Amino acid sequence: MTQTLFNLPMTVRDYECDMQGIVNNAVYQNYLEHARHEFLLSKGLDFSELTSRGVIVVVIRAELDYKQPLRSGDSFLVSVATRQVSRLKLTFDQQIRKQPDGELMLEAQITATSLNARNRPYFPEELKVLL
Amino acid sequence: MTQTLFNLPMTVRDYECDMQGIVNNAVYQNYLEHARHEFLLSKGLDFSELTSRGVIVVVIRAELDYKQPLRSGDSFLVSVATRQVSRLKLTFDQQIRKQPDGELMLEAQITATSLNARNRPYFPEELKVLL
Amino acid sequence: MTQTLFNLPMTVRDYECDMQGIVNNAVYQNYLEHARHEFLLSKGLDFSELTSRGVIVVVIRAELDYKQPLRSGDSFLVSVATRQVSRLKLTFDQQIRKQPDGELMLEAQITATSLNARNRPYFPEELKVLL
């Protein structure tokens, strides 16, 4: 249904692993966010610059399915696809696949919106390039 | 349906806030995990000790609904309730409520299972105390 | 020489431990920063509010001596003492001591200054309350 628009290669860093010797659950959200922001950049949108201009993009829902754990030394691809799910909401469909075999490690749907100066949701014109 | 079994009071630390001046999305998973592990402790189960004995409890699915952002200086409660969702899976229903007013900031369902030495899911007898 | 002005009780969170089963080196800087910011608050200075007013307090040097590692479940005190080391620089002498026995786990000297709008060091009048 959705088409992968972007892939970011990354590598596990040892400080991201916890006492079980695997990447801690919360760290996957870091990976996913970083890939989304790099995807934005590839579309000419700089998250930091958006923030300083008062365009506040926020995550309102995250669903993550942990399939297999990443471990020290693993290389992986984080993919990004997008879907407009309502007038004001955008969902990022993301996967993490270990390299080089492509094994699916995590699947996620991250839904975001924007807040205007009065903290009300809106969908800024300039984000339409993400779709 | 589920009954809150445990509440952990916490406070935002400034390094947990990102360039938007709010707690970063991934950090809420840290809060939730810490509350779950303190809940386990309150039931006589030590996550670190379980891990070193080879009882590997893993999150297989996380759903998080971000309602309102936490900010520098905020105090909050992280609640834990549990539900057995299948023979091998346990879901933690968790909420984060700002103090002192109790405003709902985040709602989450975190589903976990255990892996045995051959990396197969099972439900260790000793985890039954969580239900 | 310097006198402890402030003590913050904290507890290790499991996600702060790495694959060695001990608190990761970088996390101690999180502990130290959090204790400094709570110390500021106790003196009526809110780091977040200072930042939003354009008072940028930055660390320019950190020295950390790791004596013993903190582990899952450990409770500890983070102490703060201060010293003016030059016209523009303030050093925080900090220790981390495990509770209840008081064993010294880490000793640190963290030196900070402030930057004005033109990115030049200065020492804001309002920080004098820290000394």
Next chain:
Amino acid sequence: MTQTLFNLPMTVRDYECDMQGIVNNAVYQNYLEHARHEFLLSKGLDFSELTSRGVIVVVIRAELDYKQPLRSGDSFLVSVATRQVSRLKLTFDQQIRKQPDGELMLEAQITATSLNARNRPYFPEELKVLL
């Protein structure tokens, strides 16, 4: 005196920035650790595998001089050089330089040793390849 042996190119991730809009102080220790572990790998030593074999390499002292802050979007090189400072201690001299201009952002000396099964410092034969 010491000669750079290794350079790791990295990029700031937005979640590493704090409310000041710059990379948080503690994160630089993550960068430095990751570069050291990649340096070890380049010498045939896998930190994770060392750990699981019971070769515990620990940092005992860290000195960091923060020169200029890294910001969202910055690319940088983390360098590693080594020095044996005593029979049992190894110091990593590290720098972080922004790319492409090479501006010095941070300078650090990280001193490490190894602990044997009885928690006593020793210098494993296999680490000699780092010098």
